[in-house]
Amino acid sequence: MDFKLNQEQQAIQKAARDFAKGEFDKEIALEHERSHTFPEKIWKKACNLNFVGLHFPEKYNGQEYGVFENALIVEEFCRRDSGIGVAISIVDFASEIILRGGTEEQKERYLIPITKGEAISCGAFTEPDHGSDITLMNTTAVKKGDEYIINGVKTFITNGTRGDFVIVLCQTDREANPTYRGQSLIIVDKGTPGFTARDIGEKMGIKMTSTAELSFNDVRVPASNLVGQENKGFYQALEFFDESRIEIAAQALGIAQGAFDRAVAYCKERTQFNKKIAEFQVTKHKLADMATKIETARLLVYKAAWNFDQGNIDPKLTSMAKFYAARVAVEVAEEAIQLFGGYGYMLEYEVERFYRDARITEIYEGTKEIQKNTIASSLLGKF
Numbered sequence: 001m002d003f004k005l006n007q008e009q010q011a012i013q014k015a016a017r018d019f020a021k022g023e024f025d026k027e028i029a030l031e032h033e034r035s036h037t038f039p040e041k042i043w044k045k046a047c048n049l050n051f052v053g054l055h056f057p058e059k060y061n062g063q064e065y066g067v068f069e070n071a072l073i074v075e076e077f078c079r080r081d082s083g084i085g086v087a088i089s090i091v092d093f094a095s096e097i098i099l100r101g102g103t104e105e106q107k108e109r110y111l112i113p114i115t116k117g118e119a120i121s122c123g124a125f126t127e128p129d130h131g132s133d134i135t136l137m138n139t140t141a142v143k144k145g146d147e148y149i150i151n152g153v154k155t156f157i158t159n160g161t162r163g164d165f166v167i168v169l170c171q172t173d174r175e176a177n178p179t180y181r182g183q184s185l186i187i188v189d190k191g192t193p194g195f196t197a198r199d200i201g202e203k204m205g206i207k208m209t210s211t212a213e214l215s216f217n218d219v220r221v222p223a224s225n226l227v228g229q230e231n232k233g234f235y236q237a238l239e240f241f242d243e244s245r246i247e248i249a250a251q252a253l254g255i256a257q258g259a260f261d262r263a264v265a266y267c268k269e270r271t272q273f274n275k276k277i278a279e280f281q282v283t284k285h286k287l288a289d290m291a292t293k294i295e296t297a298r299l300l301v302y303k304a305a306w307n308f309d310q311g312n313i314d315p316k317l318t319s320m321a322k323f324y325a326a327r328v329a330v331e332v333a334e335e336a337i338q339l340f341g342g343y344g345y346m347l348e349y350e351v352e353r354f355y356r357d358a359r360i361t362e363i364y365e366g367t368k369e370i371q372k373n374t375i376a377s378s379l380l381g382k383f
């Protein structure tokens with residue numbers, strides 16, 4: 001047992017922290033928050049410094065690191081700024097599906113541009129009628145000759161209007177029983193005729209990423225855009241969630257830490273009744289509770305990431321990390337608002353934005369209820 005980061009991991013963590021400190025300027029963040037725009041320049045710089053896709057193999061321009069090292073970066077980025085951190089950490093969303101199951105040609109074509117800051121990916125699972133339950137998709141892909149013809153609608157797709165390609169979960173066999181044995185993952189490039197993306201509109205948080213509805217109207221793609229095997233898409237998606245939920249948990253952990261950092265600084269600075277508010281015992285206890293929750297979440301997130309990199313894929317542990325870190329992020333950010341008093345309610349003081357950004361981590365990549373279902377079914381087994 002060794003709870004210490006090794007030297008390389010410490011160096012990655014420090015590099016991510018220094019980069020975020022230097023680049024994630026508060027005023028720039030507020031500008032992107034208000035205009036709902038993606039931080040393009042910061043994203044490019046992050047890619048130039050190899051912070052994106054460092055868990056990809058070297059031949060795809062990655063650094064051969066693991067999910068653990070990636071989580072360290074995501075944590076540091078979200079700690080410095082929840083909005084920019086989430087936006088940058090999610091530019092490669094779902095690309096791991098190609099990494100695990102794609103052909104050599106697909107990996108070269110899609111993964112390398114992501115690491116170079118030349119492409120952004122999307123993963124489209126959710127539909128208007130199918131969110132938590134993705135065992136049946138209304139979006140269909142019918143094979144004709146050497147093409148698939150895709151029809152349907154996906155919703156809530158992160159990077160939807162900005163992304164360069166999307167990996168779409170489609171029903172390829174409508175007769176399959178159970179239905180999830182008839183699903184496949186297919187890549188659709190931006191600009192393919194019949195494929196359109198429309199921003200869904202105003203949302204509570206993560207305003208620097210677009211959230212879109214994608215429409216597929218007789219979209220024809222080469223059959224070679226299938227990722228992995230036909231009708232195995234559901235299983236590939238579940239495997240992907242085992243990995244991606246760790247990244248969302250790392251987002252939550254970073255957001256919690258960032259809200260806490262700000263609260264500590266403010267409590268040592270703000271005076272009421274001739275005392276720093278940090279001198280009130282109730283404040284001290286609040287900070288102690290917040291710090292303890294964050295440390296507990298960190299242990300779970302690091303353990304889930306480490307386990308994954310050891311090849312011990314454990315959906316129960318991943319769901320525990322995602323559910324718990326997300327809850328901690330929401331609770332800590334909420335308490336931070338309280339410690340800031342009225343100022344905490346104002347955009348300028350950041351913690352309300354951390355709170356709003358934290359909230360999505362309890363919803364996307366599987367709601368907290370779905371995480372608890374996964375944990376419980378693993379605990380109970382068949383009975």
Ligand SMILES: Cc1cc2nc3c(=O)[nH]c(=O)nc-3n(C[C@H](O)[C@H](O)[C@H](O)COP(=O)(O)OP(=O)(O)OC[C@H]3O[C@@H](n4cnc5c(N)ncnc54)[C@H](O)[C@@H]3O)c2cc1C
Binds near residue numbers: 123130363366
């Ligand atoms: C900002 C944002 C970005 C997103 N990005 C993406 C993306 O990039 N790609 C993508 O595919 N999707 C994305 N999503 C969709 C997200 O993953 C879904 O919203 C989520 O999985 C829940 O689905 P739903 O909204 O249809 O809610 P529903 O599934 O309808 O759930 C409604 C409520 O019922 C509960 N519930 C449902 N089933 C059960 C059950 N069996 N047991 C207990 N409770 C249950 C849920 O927990 C929830 O509280 C995004 C969503 C948002 C808001």
